[in-house]
Amino acid sequence: MSTIEIRKITKKFGEFVAVRDADLKVEAGEVVCLLGPSGCGKTTTLRMIAGLERATSGDVIIAGQRMNELAPDKRDIAMVFQFYALYPALTVGENIAMPLHYEGLSAAEQQARVKKVADILHLGDVLDRLPGRISEGEKQRVAVARAIVRDPNCFLFDEPLSRLDVELRHSMRGQIKGVLSNLSKATVIVTHDQLEALTMADRIAIMRDGLIEQVGSPHDVFAKPANLFVGSFIGTPQMNLISANFKSYNNGKAKVTFDKQDVDIGVNHAVAKLKPGQITVGIRPRAFSVVGKDTKDTIEAVSELIEPMGAETLIHARTKTGNDIRVVVPRDKRVKIGETLHLVPDPAQTHIFGEDGKAVRA
Numbered sequence: 424m425s426t427i428e429i430r431k432i433t434k435k436f437g438e439f440v441a442v443r444d445a446d447l448k449v450e451a452g453e454v455v456c457l458l459g460p461s462g463c464g465k466t467t468t469l470r471m472i473a474g475l476e477r478a479t480s481g482d483v484i485i486a487g488q489r490m491n492e493l494a495p496d497k498r499d500i501a502m503v504f505q506f507y508a509l510y511p512a513l514t515v516g517e518n519i520a521m522p523l524h525y526e527g528l529s530a531a532e533q534q535a536r537v538k539k540v541a542d543i544l545h546l547g548d549v550l551d552r553l554p555g556r557i558s559e560g561e562k563q564r565v566a567v568a569r570a571i572v573r574d575p576n577c578f579l580f581d582e583p584l585s586r587l588d589v590e591l592r593h594s595m596r597g598q599i600k601g602v603l604s605n606l607s608k609a610t611v612i613v614t615h616d617q618l619e620a621l622t623m624a625d626r627i628a629i630m631r632d633g634l635i636e637q638v639g640s641p642h643d644v645f646a647k648p649a650n651l652f653v654g655s656f657i658g659t660p661q662m663n664l665i666s667a668n669f670k671s672y673n674n675g676k677a678k679v680t681f682d683k684q685d686v687d688i689g690v691n692h693a694v695a696k697l698k699p700g701q702i703t704v705g706i707r708p709r710a711f712s713v714v715g716k717d718t719k720d721t722i723e724a725v726s727e728l729i730e731p732m733g734a735e736t737l738i739h740a741r742t743k744t745g746n747d748i749r750v751v752v753p754r755d756k757r758v759k760i761g762e763t764l765h766l767v768p769d770p771a772q773t774h775i776f777g778e779d780g781k782a783v784r785a
Contacts, residue, residue: 425451425486427472427577427609432481434467434633441467443633444481449577449609454600455638456612456620459630460656465613466581468630472611473579474498486576501570505582507562509554515561516541516550519568526573540568543602560591567599571606578603580612584619596622617657621645629653646772651780654705660737660749662774665704665722669697675770679704682742687720689770693785702783703776708737708751710772713758714765721765724748726758740764 427449434442442464449455457465470476472483474495483490490498501522509518516537523533541547544564549557554565563583570578583599584592600623603610614620620627621641628638629652637649648654654662667679672695676687679702688704714721724740731754738750738758750766752758775783 425576425608426484427611428482428484429468429472430482430484432468432471432483433479434464434471434476435479441633442471445630445633445635447628447635447638449611451609452604452607453625454603454610454612454623455626455628456614456624457628457630458614458617458620461615463630464633465615465630469579469581469611469613473500473502499576500579501573501575501577502579503566503570503581503583505585507554507566509562509565511554514551514553515546515557515565518554518565519546519550519572522569522573536572537568540572543571544568544598559587560595563587563591563595564598567602571602575608577609577611578606580610582613582615584614584616592616592619599623617659621657629656631656647782647784648705648774649782651703651705651776654774654776654782658707660708660751663704663706663708663748664776665706665746665748667702667704668700669694669702669775670699672697677775681722682744682746686722688768688773690773690775691770691783691785693783694775697775697777697783701778703780704768705774705776706768707772708749709735710769711750711752711766712769713750713752713756714767716763716765718765718767721767722748724750724764724766726760726762726764729758729760738764 429445429447432442432445445468457468459465467476471478485498519537520533541550546564546568549561554562584595587595596619624641626638626640627644629636629644631652637644637653644653645657655664665681667681670678675689677690677694678685678687724742726738726740728739730737734754735751736754740748740750777783
């Protein structure tokens with residue numbers, strides 16, 4: 424049974440709490456990404472699963488067995504580090520075969536396994552080369568091959584693509600995802616790159632300051648952020664977060680005071696349970712429609728910077744009271760610097776966060 428579970432895991436370094444009461448379960452065949460900014464505790468969490476750090480409290484369960492007291496080599500895991508750590512004096516094939524020496528396999532069995540993973544990761548042509556004579560992308564694939572050549576309980580990846588350039592990252596994301604989809608192993612990947620998490624993971628655990636803020640599918644964490652942090656962290660360009668004063672809700676619309684004017688905006692009906700007071704309105708840059716100046720209940724902003732992005736254009740604008748607004752429009756929508764935009768947000772993509780920072784949900 425290839426599963427990973429952490430229960431109320433806490434890690435302290437002196438008085439500093441790096442991870443606090445983290446709960447997470449990864450099923451067999453599932454890929455979960457730990458995603459968050461630098462210093463949020465994601466690598467520390469991975470190291471506790473691997474046994475490289477001992478948890479201050481809580482439990483690490485792998486394949487149904489409590490692992491807290493077991494050394495890393497007793498946990499039957501395979502780990503791919505941020506740095507490849509290949510043996511420079513050994514060939515690619517010898518590097519891949521290294522974990523098999525401890526399993527007592529015959530030379531023929533080792534060779535068969537090496538050939539199998541080399542074929543999967545397109546390394547067959549470089550098996551006889553030394554690491555210094557292959558590319559960075561090939562080195563990363565060798566590190567992955569060395570992990571999957573065994574049959575461990577689970578896989579752990581620590582920032583596996585961080586040292587690659589953009590083009591290599593794109594190709595490696597697809598290759599690693601393809602390999603993992605055929606292994607039926609619980610897998611945890613640590614990354615600070617949301618694109619990696621959104622494209623590679625079945626579920627994403629978003630961390631901040633040692634806490635897991637939200638766990639969900641890539642679609643859910645993007646479309647249904649649990650709080651202000653998740654809403655602002657997930658998505659490129661970043662979600663617009665607009666401070667407003669909520670007055671009332673009626674017939675699918677919330678009356679809010681924003682930029683010294685009352686505006687009715689379409690929102691989720693859950694907003695009806697809110698009491699009047701301060702809120703934050705979250706709107707994705709692609710959720711705006713640019714309409715005519717005679718349209719009622721629009722957000723007005725003056726464009727200050729225009730960034731072409733190929734099929735789309737990103738507009739940086741500013742409201743009368745100095746609020747920054749990011750708007751993404753199709754490439755053929757012509758906007759000039761200094762032009763006043765009249766914006767209407769899509770109700771299905773308008774998020775309301777209460778005074779406590781949590782999303783208002785039905």
